[in-house]
Amino acid sequence: MAKTHVSTTINGEPTEFLCEPSQAVLDVLRDQLGLTGTKEGCGSGDCGACTIMLDGRMVCSCLVLATEAEGKKIDTIEGMAKGDQLHALQKKFIEFAALQCGICTPGFLMASRALLERNNNPTETEVRYWLAGNLCRCTGYDKIVRAVMEVAADMRETAR
Amino acid sequence: MSKQKYKWVGTRPDRPDGADKVTGRARFGADFNMPGQLVGKVLRSPHAHAIIKSIDTSAAEKLPGVKAVVTAKDFPEQPNLIVPTGEMQVNLRDVTRNVMAREKALYESHPVAAVAATTDAIASAALALIKVEYQVLPHVIDVAEAMKEGAPLLHDNLITEGVKPVPTKPSNIAKRIDNVKGDTDAGFKQAEIVVERDYTTQPVHQGYIEPHACLASMAEDGQVQIWSTTQGHFQVRGFCSRLLNIETSQIRVTPTEIGGGFGGKTVVYLEPVAVMLSKKSGKPGKRVMSREEVVRASGPAPGGTVHVKIGARKDGTIVAAECTIALQAGAFPGSPVGPACWTSFACYDIPNIKVIGYDVVSNRPKVAAYRAPGAPISAWGVESTMDILAQELRMDPIDLRLKNAAKKGTKTSYGPVFDTIGFVETLEAAKNSEHYKSKPKPGMARGVAAGFWFNVGADSSAAAHVAEDGTVTIISGNPDIGGSRASLALMAAEELGVDYDKVRPVIADTSSIGFNFVTGGSRVTFATGLAVVNSVRDLVRECKVRAAKTWGVDPDGVIWENGCAKPAGSNVGEFEPLSLAQLAATAGKTGGPINGHNQLNAQGAGPGFGVHIVDLKVDRDTGIVEIGRYTALQDVGTAIHPSYVEGQMQGGAVQGIGWALNEEYIYSAKGKLDNAGFLDYRMPVASDLPMIETIIVEVPNPHHPYGVRGVGEVPIVPPLATVGNAIARATGVRMTDLPMSPPRLSAALDAATPRMAAE
Ligand code: FES
Ligand code: FES
Helix, strand or coil: CCEEEEEEEECCCEEEEECCCCCCCHHHHHHHHHCCCCCCCCCCCCCCEEEEEEEEEEEEEEEEEHHHCCCCCCCCCCCCCCCCCCCCCHHHHHHCCCCCCCCHHHHHHHHHHHHHHHHCCCCHHHHHHHHHHHHCCCCCCHHHHHHHHHHHHHHHHHHC | CCCCCCCCCCCCCCCCCCHHHHHHHCEHHHHCCCCCEEECCCCCEECCCCEEEEEEEEHHHHHHCCEEEHHHCCCCCCCCEEECCCCEEEEHHHHHHHHHEEEEEECCEEEEEEEEEEEEHHHHHHHHCCEEEEEECCCCHHHHHHHHHCCCCCCCCCCEEECCCCCCCCCCCEEEEEEECCCCCHHHHHHHHEEEEEEEEEEEEEECCCCCCCCCCCCCCCCEEEEECCCCHHHHHHHHHHCCCCCCHHHHEEECCCCCCCCCCCCCCCHHHHHHHHHHHHHEEEEEEHHHHHHHHCCCCCCEEEHHHHHECCCCCEEEEEEEEEEEECCCCCCHHHHHHHHHHCCCCCCCCEEEEEEEECCCCCCCCCCCCCHHHHHHHHHHHHHHHHHHHHHCCCHHHHHHHHEEEECCCCCECCCCHHHHHHHHHHHHHHHHHHHCCCCEEEEEEEEECCCEEEEEEEEEECCCCCCCCEEEECCCCCCCCHHHHHHHHHHHHCCCHEEEECCCCCCCCCCCCCCCCCCCHHHHCCCCCCCCHHHHHHHHHHHHHHHCHHHHEEEEECCCEEEECCCCCCCEEEEEHHHHHHHHHHHHCCCCEEEEECCCCCEEEEEEEEEEEEECCCCCCEEEEEEEEECCCCCCCCHHHHHHHHHHHHHHHHHHHHHCCEECCCCCCCCCCCCCCCCCCCHHHCEEEEEEEEECCCCCCCCCCCCCCHHCCCHHHHHHHHHHHCCCCCEEEECCHHHHHHHHHHHHHHHHHHC
């Protein structure tokens, strides 16, 4: 079957690739473009390890066909730090030990950033429900939720 | 006990691998690739139990793009030999059969063949072309069923071990364990109250988010390289060597970052197959399990039955206790029934104990270790029964435990006498906690339970190298699943008297450091930590020799303080201290590179105890349990990096909550798993939970320089009964079967309501 040509912007860089019509964005990112920071935990939309932003919308990249990325903007974990500066969430995740094994971390960071971009004053319950699509088997979520709340508080502080 | 003051131990610096793991740089199992690699895929049995009459791979082999097909024929037969793996033991004869089915498929999804092809699609097409002729046999899933006379037999040569006289007929009972202290018959005669109950648990999966994955390459000269996500790359090397008849040193295994294991990645599934595919195809090959394969075919923790009987005096003194535990081993013998038995009453000082365990095979995937293997299951029974006893005696559940708590000098049912342990301290901390002293919020009820794990020592090797500028590399060989690099670096910095960021911990492949037993049993910070401390001491000794040489004095005249060599006293002479950087700069003249190393079999692992407290609410209509507040307390000896200690306690508690409330394997009548995915295998998510409060108790282990006991296992032991005990107090209904999922709980409440209304 002929491959489809797709033009996208990934983490700000114009990127082109060829893909099978049935291929998911996740597979293209990982297997073709070498962007292995986005993880696969299930391939069925149930774990959130593959979370990316597609035109500013949070999606499970294992559920999005690569051809749907045509003309769109993709953001992945590899684009989260700016230059040698980690994003505030990345820093706080390390500081708060919000990762143990770290396999879920890229997905949680992408999802948490998406939350804080729309709501920098979430309640604990809002954080917990927003992140309910991301599975973490190591941490029991406590330190992840605390890190996100703390970054939100810092953001509000800087915004004042 | 007054706590020693340390500069680094007990602090919370950023972990050395933090930046890699928050940026996507860290490379996990599926993130490694080699040029020209093939895709490996496994064909699995659709039947729970079937004789494999024939396998025809010819059509698959002819498919363009297929480079190799393997079946059990490609793997040599193995001896009937038990070897350790992680916290459990396995028989090599069974390991090779679990990797690739031979005479029979023993569970649904048992591997029967594998292919390597140029693309994923071709590999899948090739699997469809493999013709396997099965003769389907009756199967048995449930442990109680499997023990019955006349149950379908998995292995017709399986004679129960540990029974006299030796049975003449095979059965599904692989082993019986008897663990006796004192005389329970006499003990129960002294009892004024006896509580006796039966409990069941369902198998649960470790649930690591990263599926098993590996990349393997065998070169033309027979040298093998493997990248694998594993808790024990030395075990991967060892099993590949045995199963494939390759000299051990010809195999080099590099551990990738590991996305969770919890015991489940102490087993080999993919690697021997991937190496064999590489050998036959002449190309490197990658093999990644799907989530479905992980759930269907990698080891869960067993389910089982637990019968508990406890007799006490009216004042709460326990005089006798009995427990019978039967655990599913899965398709091959080797459930963690031993630790289930030995841990069952380890929390308590009871004069008369009798524990009987059965290891039972059934047509399920072979179980694997899962955090404190076996212990949560027996604790579910014992700690629930303790709660009933407390209720019947109208005693505070913590007081009942305090009254009977094991202490230094208590002789366990399995033999050893406890050295310094911190169970009493942990119970007291629980009693004095703000959580326990406050009343549960309206509508909430409280549960408490305790748990025990031995913690493990075993083999470790480590090295410490001084770089040319005086910074230090610490080399060890245990994959870091939850922050162990940080704790090893902290102990090394403390020992050396230099800053934490001057010490770089590295995890070496199997060819770059001596043997290390798996990351498991809560052993790394204890045992590998000990090897690291000793290798740093070796390094310091060498530094003193170099300083002595520089000064022209006797090495005994040199001391080590704050990262510098100093003269021991003015009688030695007046010399400026020499730092690591100075010693490194002149190393060429004083004897060459400055390194230290150590290898050991760590003895004296310090037992760990935990106490958990929950406040929860039960919705009587739906059976949904809402966790309102949760506190985990544990004696960890010394918390090297308290954040990661808390993380272990929180993570273990939440896994236990999942085990208690939702997780289970659901099998169809045909013996097929019906919920092989995260959607239907329901693990806790953030919105199910409150914050998990932690209270770290520190009663140092006298057998470790910094008092480390180990942390990771204990916290999964108490939660099952903690939750069950709170549900009993919330509803008046004592649940004895896990999971206490909404449908089961509401059914139990419905069944109980008419009776309660009539009372
Ligand atoms: S891999 Fe996409 S949600 Fe799990
Ligand atoms: S840190 Fe391991 S799954 Fe989240």
